[in-house]
Amino acid sequence: MINIAIPKGSLEEQTLLLFKQADLEIKKTSRDYNPKINDPRIEKIKILRPQEIPKYIEEGYFDLGISGRDWVVESSSDVVEVADMPYSKQGAGIVKIVIAVPQDSDIQSAKDIKPGSRVTTEYPNITKKFFDDLGIPVDLHFSYGATEAKVPDLMDVVVDLTETGSTLRKNGLKIVDVMLESSSKLIANKESWDDPVKRKEIEEIKTLLLAVIEARGKVLIDMNVPADKLDSVIEALPSLKRPTVSQLYNSDYYAVESVVNKNEVNILIPKLKDLGAEDILELDISKIVH
């Protein structure tokens, strides 16, 4: 059985939702950092800050966990990246660690930043390396958060995470460079990964989690089509692979089934109807396992 570390903070809500949708429901009350889970593969779940999760996994306190790539790199943790998990706080996207300065600044890119500039960041290690590589000695200050608030009054430059860009915008800042792109990662301890029994458990949990992410934004379309309309209906279908077609009993109708993107359905369903499809059903999908 394996131990799993789950991130508190920005990723918490989406992570709990993902586990629930994967039928790995984590039962917790507010402020409970040792929640329960009823799964034969999982011994223990703990909720921790994502900054600390990669190191605890490297050191073997947990077999598996979720954290952002940013914290794996910042903490230079030696862990196995089992899977990219494309979800963030707000959406399905990649977040960026950017260099930002006041909107009215002359600085156009990081190389324009003057030596000795005061730089505030929650990511001191990657920021130091970035400016060292550029050959610009900067005055680095660790930030515990609200990092954007500090420029221009207390600091000259901010290195912080952005997803929607709203915090930068509201605080009068502009991006001049991207230091790192990050997304959520499923990460494992190296020894656990090399243990065949644990690896199987990890792989099974990965399959369930990725199946939920894969199914997001997709629906199943089901319809009956008369034989003479079949080719034109199938041609109009943006299928994941090939649509499933089966003949209806004692009839010249065919049942056609296909997975399509939810955001195409508003155009697709009327079109399928025009082309001769009947009894069209749209069904939610909870998981897709490839």
Ligand SMILES: Nc1ncnc2c1ncn2[C@@H]1O[C@H](COP(=O)(O)OP(=O)(O)OP(=O)(O)O)[C@@H](O)[C@H]1O
């Ligand atoms: N919109 C977002 N804002 C912040 N972090 C995000 C966002 N989307 C994804 N993340 C990821 O979530 C993790 C956040 O880690 P962090 O330690 O900064 O905690 P936090 O969730 O910001 O907590 P706090 O609210 O206490 O600052 C990072 O790995 C980051 O890449």
Ligand SMILES: O=P(O)(O)OC[C@H]1O[C@H](OP(=O)(O)OP(=O)(O)O)[C@H](O)[C@@H]1O
């Ligand atoms: O681009 P946006 O969608 O606006 O999101 C990015 C903001 O979210 C995070 O702050 P957080 O909520 O973690 O607060 P903190 O600065 O106190 O850590 C991050 O540090 C940015 O400030």
Ligand SMILES: [Mg+2]
């Ligand atoms: Mg934060």
